[in-house]
Amino acid sequence: xxxxxxxxxxxxxxxxxxxxxxxxxxxxxxxxxxxxxxxxxxxxxxxxxxxxxxxxxxxxxxxxxxxxxxxxxxxxxxxxxxxxxxxxxxx
Amino acid sequence: xxxxxxxxxxxxxxxxxxxxxxxxxxxxxxxxxxxxxxxxxxxxxxxxxxxxxxxxxxxxxxxxxxxxxxxxxxxxxxxxxxxxxxxxxxxxxxxxxxxxxxxxxxxxxxxxxxxxxxx
Numbered sequence: 001x002x003x004x005x006x007x008x009x010x011x012x013x014x015x016x017x018x019x020x021x022x023x024x025x026x027x028x029x030x031x032x033x034x035x036x037x038x039x040x041x042x043x044x045x046x047x048x049x050x051x052x053x054x055x056x057x058x059x060x061x062x063x064x065x066x067x068x069x070x071x072x073x074x075x076x077x078x079x080x081x082x083x084x085x086x087x088x089x090x091x
Numbered sequence: 092x093x094x095x096x097x098x099x100x101x102x103x104x105x106x107x108x109x110x111x112x113x114x115x116x117x118x119x120x121x122x123x124x125x126x127x128x129x130x131x132x133x134x135x136x137x138x139x140x141x142x143x144x145x146x147x148x149x150x151x152x153x154x155x156x157x158x159x160x161x162x163x164x165x166x167x168x169x170x171x172x173x174x175x176x177x178x179x180x181x182x183x184x185x186x187x188x189x190x191x192x193x194x195x196x197x198x199x200x201x202x203x204x205x206x207x208x209x210x
Contacts, residue, residue, distance in 0.1 A: 002201055018101055018133040022171070024198035086207045088099070 006035035100135035113210025128167035
């Protein structure tokens, strides 16, 4: 079970696409930094995966969650990291 | 203690320093007796192309530097088959001996490791 940290906008970087290509259905995704722009992308709107977005980074950029993507804060981020066997950064 | 470490290389070689930094990490870890394997994914595959001549842009050859990997007992180099096809690259265009795996097999590779890092 892996937590994938998406840290770049999917509109200018392949991080999200590369991650979704190889992700396992048991894995989770966390959108953070410019990765939160993924909330606006069709790739995230279609996904059936467990997905989170870092609330601080969303608020900073004026974004709101539109679908099943759960907003979390830094404390919950730490919890998520400790609950997963691996944490991989995509940047 | 020896850890099984997977390095995911997903940066093309000369547009940023990431590919080089990843290789530096690999060689340093191997010097400390860690069990390293590499997965080339997405644009990272371009690091493996034969015939790189970056002297013209005043950089050192990535594929040239990787030829040292077998001396560090690093022989498990994986590439993602679909990413090769997407980039119109055949394994015979590559300068290293690699094993092609499917996208669907990558999570299994990740799960078999102690640590995973990406560059």
